[in-house]
Amino acid sequence: MKARVFVTLKPGVLDPQGKAIHHALEGLGFSGVNDVRAGKLIELDLADGIVDSDIEDMCRKLLANTVIENFRIERLENA
């Protein structure tokens, strides 16, 4: 079973990398981009029996820094 963890900066936390990407997009002539936020995607290949609360525990203890980041878990049941 596979799961994906999306780690994103909390709303309101300054994202210098997102800002730089935004500027670069504008520099390439892409107009109409209002804002850019950069985050991380972590893919987990899990043994059977690992439940959602286990993954949440992994997120809280290591994968995300909950001072500044949110996380979202997406399970890929057939992967």
Added chain:
Amino acid sequence: MKSAVIVFPGSNCDRDIAVALEQVTGRKPAMVWHKDTELPEGTDFIALPGGFSYGDYLRSGAMAARSPIMQAVKDATARGVPLIGICNGFQVLTEAGLLPGALMRNAGLSFVCRPVPLKVENSQSLFTSAYDSGETVVFPVAHHDGNYQADQDTLDRLEDEGRVAFRYLDEVNGSARRIAGILNDAGNVLGLMPHPERVVEPAHGSIDGRRLFEGLLESVA
């Protein structure tokens, strides 16, 4: 003073802090590998050095904060043993939950490497007793992730409780309220981005950092 320097894979200021501590205290610190689970008997000061532990993977300091030695470090600080985290050491302290807030990518995105003037905000701490409050000192910085951020309540509490130890005089990395170094609520843990251990002898061009270790020695001894 019986000090211990924790060494992580990717630490690169461990020797600098060891030399500074030996010069000031007259005693070589124990170099403790991150995989150890105990500090040497009688350790009365701990340093987390600068560097790029684990190549800054995931987040700066994230891996080091979960390494085996950190439980012993947490236990020691809970008993009141003084601990300093410099640069990557500061990042490890926030990741380990020993200090509030987080150190994010510099607002200008560039790695910043130069001497910067700092204001000593609190000269009453274990670490700053040899400085005068309001005094300006110059320590070098060398970091990519030194942009200190915390929520407004935390920032207000740090200010009200005198836990901002050092503040940048000028804009350096985007840190909230130009915070360069903070203390924990008990006052025995200091994290700071600038490097006092790099300005301890005249050949370094300045000895502004030396008094931090001298003050500490006086407090601990």
